[in-house]
Amino acid sequence: MSTWVTQLRKGLMEFCILNLLQHGESYGYEILQSLQQIEELVVTDSTVYPILSRLRKDGYLKVQVKPSSSGPPRRYFSLTALGRQRVEEMNLYWTNLQVGIDKLKRGNPGDEK
Amino acid sequence: MSTWVTQLRKGLMEFCILNLLQHGESYGYEILQSLQQIEELVVTDSTVYPILSRLRKDGYLKVQVKPSSSGPPRRYFSLTALGRQRVEEMNLYWTNLQVGIDKLKRGNPGDEK
DNA sequence: CTCCACTACTACGCAAAGCAGTATACTGGT
């Protein structure tokens, strides 16, 4: 994958995963599949699991283990209150960022006219 | 600045600078000021200059030195053909990415309805 | 029994942003 995409993803993956979990709990493998459905976001499990661990350690996610009928027990992650708050902050930043970049693309904001 | 923003910026700064240069040549100091006008993008020169060097080394930018009446000579950067091509690729990816993330936010694409 | 899909995890390397420091040219005040 091109370097710029690799770099752009930093932070983005976390953002995506948190947004995904807004729809309810899920486990690593499933999250992985969901992300893979979006071409621009394809990742491997070795990218996803560390993020989940980190988010949990930082108190944004909580885990609940449930047995699976087709493999090892699943670890279901869901947002904590802190996590929900964080997603909102991130979404706000993301929105503003898009506005900012749009400005930048169509000419300098309040510069020459 | 929060970690996630720091991380999110990776790759993004390059993207922004290239987009800025689509409006014509500019030099480091000026580019810096332009970026600073957008709150979500504030950077320091030590972030901008390495990117400019890199982009030049990779053939996306070309440089032309011109004397300044109020300081050391300015190094004007402008897009090469390769650079213009790259901006377009990036913009395409960026657009698709936004679509993808939007999908992800409003529920899984083609999943349950 | 063996292979494969499901599920989870870890170690190491790389690349980019951020902080802090260096360097040079010009301008204005004393």
Place this chain on the structure above:
DNA sequence: ACCAGTATACTGCTTTGCGTAGTAGTGGAG
């Protein structure tokens, strides 16, 4: 002439997250 301040450019070193590759255990199909 000197010094301060601003315009302009650059370079370590650190931090952090993604990517690659490898490990490991369960359950079902052949």
